[in-house]
Amino acid sequence: MLNDEQINQIHHLHWHQKWSLRQIARHLNRNRRTVAKYLIQPAQPRPQPQRTSKLEPFHAAIGELLEQDPGASAVVILQRLRGRGFEGGIAILKDYLHQVRTEAAARRAYVRVESQPGDRFEIDWGHFGALDYAGDQRKLYAFSLVECHSRMMYVEFTHSQCFETFVRCHVHAFQALGGIARHLVYDNLATAGAEHEGNLVRFHPRFLAFAREFGFLPRACHVASPWEKGKVERAGIGYLRQNFWPLRAFTGLADVNRQARQWLDEVANQRLHRETRERPDQRFLPESLLPLPALLSDYRDTADALVHKDLRLQFDSNRYCVPARYVGCRLTVKADSQSVTIYDQPRELVTYPRCWRRGQTLGAERFEKELLDQRPAAHLSRTQQRLVAQLGAGAAEYLRSLAQSDRALPRQIAELNELVRNYGPEAVAEAIDKAAAARAFGADYIANILRQQSSPRAVEPPVRLKDARLNQLAPEQLSLLEYDAYLLIDPEKEAS
Numbered sequence: 001m002l003n004d005e006q007i008n009q010i011h012h013l014h015w016h017q018k019w020s021l022r023q024i025a026r027h028l029n030r031n032r033r034t035v036a037k038y039l040i041q042p043a044q045p046r047p048q049p050q051r052t053s054k055l056e057p058f059h060a061a062i063g064e065l066l067e068q069d070p071g072a073s074a075v076v077i078l079q080r081l082r083g084r085g086f087e088g089g090i091a092i093l094k095d096y097l098h099q100v101r102t103e104a105a106a107r108r109a110y111v112r113v114e115s116q117p118g119d120r121f122e123i124d125w126g127h128f129g130a131l132d133y134a135g136d137q138r139k140l141y142a143f144s145l146v147e148c149h150s151r152m153m154y155v156e157f158t159h160s161q162c163f164e165t166f167v168r169c170h171v172h173a174f175q176a177l178g179g180i181a182r183h184l185v186y187d188n189l190a191t192a193g194a195e196h197e198g199n200l201v202r203f204h205p206r207f208l209a210f211a212r213e214f215g216f217l218p219r220a221c222h223v224a225s226p227w228e229k230g231k232v233e234r235a236g237i238g239y240l241r242q243n244f245w246p247l248r249a250f251t252g253l254a255d256v257n258r259q260a261r262q263w264l265d266e267v268a269n270q271r272l273h274r275e276t277r278e279r280p281d282q283r284f285l286p287e288s289l290l291p292l293p294a295l296l297s298d299y300r301d302t303a304d305a306l307v308h309k310d311l312r313l314q315f316d317s318n319r320y321c322v323p324a325r326y327v328g329c330r331l332t333v334k335a336d337s338q339s340v341t342i343y344d345q346p347r348e349l350v351t352y353p354r355c356w357r358r359g360q361t362l363g364a365e366r367f368e369k370e371l372l373d374q375r376p377a378a379h380l381s382r383t384q385q386r387l388v389a390q391l392g393a394g395a396a397e398y399l400r401s402l403a404q405s406d407r408a409l410p411r412q413i414a415e416l417n418e419l420v421r422n423y424g425p426e427a428v429a430e431a432i433d434k435a436a437a438a439r440a441f442g443a444d445y446i447a448n449i450l451r452q453q454s455s456p457r458a459v460e461p462p463v464r465l466k467d468a469r470l471n472q473l474a475p476e477q478l479s480l481l482e483y484d485a486y487l488l489i490d491p492e493k494e495a496s
Helices: 004-016 021-028 032-040 056-068 074-082 090-107 163-177 205-214 226-244 254-268 364-374 376-391 391-403 409-423 425-437 443-454 482-487 491-495
Strands: 120-131 136-147 152-158 182-186 191-197 200-203 217-218 302-308 312-315 320-321 329-335 341-346 348-354
Touching: 004 032, 021 032, 021 163, 021 391, 032 136, 032 391, 056 090, 090 136, 120 226, 136 163, 136 254, 152 163, 152 226, 152 254, 163 205, 163 302, 200 205, 200 217, 205 217, 226 254, 254 425, 302 312, 312 329, 320 364, 376 391, 376 409, 376 425, 391 409, 391 425, 409 443
Parallel strands: 120 182, 182 217
Antiparallel strands: 120 136, 136 152, 191 200, 302 329, 312 320, 329 341, 341 348
């Protein structure tokens, strides 16, 4: 066998140098028929060694076992083959079973069934990544329902696949379509089916109660049998991914659903369907559906939450505030995609718009203000602010020093406000400056200064002494401010 370099040389000499086969054979010391063979087929197939699988002698036995039970697992079949002398591993058996079952499924034929009007809804979920709320990611899911006769669609996007969200989407779909089909078909959904045992399905008790309330019969597809609900697979989630989702931008969950409703009304339910050759909204017969119950149950998300001392309770990674009287109580929170409502037993306390961010606090300004209005200290704080606004910055410093004394601050502020009403803010501010200079803190000191300023003492005549020479003396003018400051000092405080 020639190598790649020799084969390339043959082609170069023949096609480019125009050598004959005899010349090339003589040059390479090869047979002329060998040169001709490599010109016709440059890449010669390599001989493959014939390998026999350890499992090959047992193919007939595996076929017999699968005829008895097509769903038998590889573990069970391996146990039967061990008794017949098979010494291989389970991996090779699993590969062979997968190949056999895939070929059998490809050869399997089905009878196409078209549903009658109002007979069947098909329901499924689809995952569509996540939405970003200022850095907070929320997973996004699509609930899809298709009326099988007309291919009429309903779509709703959510951030959850919990049971409450699942049944709320059902109710919204029933309301949008104007009724309920007699059969609702589901894939292997954990929110509907609790357990699969072969062809037997056990539905969740809560879901069965929901089905009884709305009067439909739930049905579940067999495991790994998506063809049993092909309409919602192709005309629902698949069509949604291909036709609605690309080249769109969203600001939030409400915006996604707004655009989805517009797409349903303008595109999905008005297109000419390739199988029915009719538009879904024209083929759809709402009068064929079962009517909705007169009264609908409350299927909002529900949780119990403890109100902490800061007026907040936790729900869905956020904090919601309630009135102060509920501190230490457990309240009921009910939420849907649009709002969060807090209840004390049956009584509604407050409703907030649904927040999809995380770590947010809602309602603090409102209920903390109510708490401040109920506390005397809050009134005192506002009174202090009014007093400082009237008297200036010096009053603020004086009040801080007064608060550090042993005086009752509320009473002192009330007395200062009374002095402002009697003497005016200018006079009180001047008296506060004098008292602060003497470090005399108290409304009584301010009142004493104001009384002295409002009724000054008359000038006394000079004292006449018996000795006339003493009367002629002229003493220096002395300041009595130091004596006044001494008199204004609180003796009890000085003693301490």
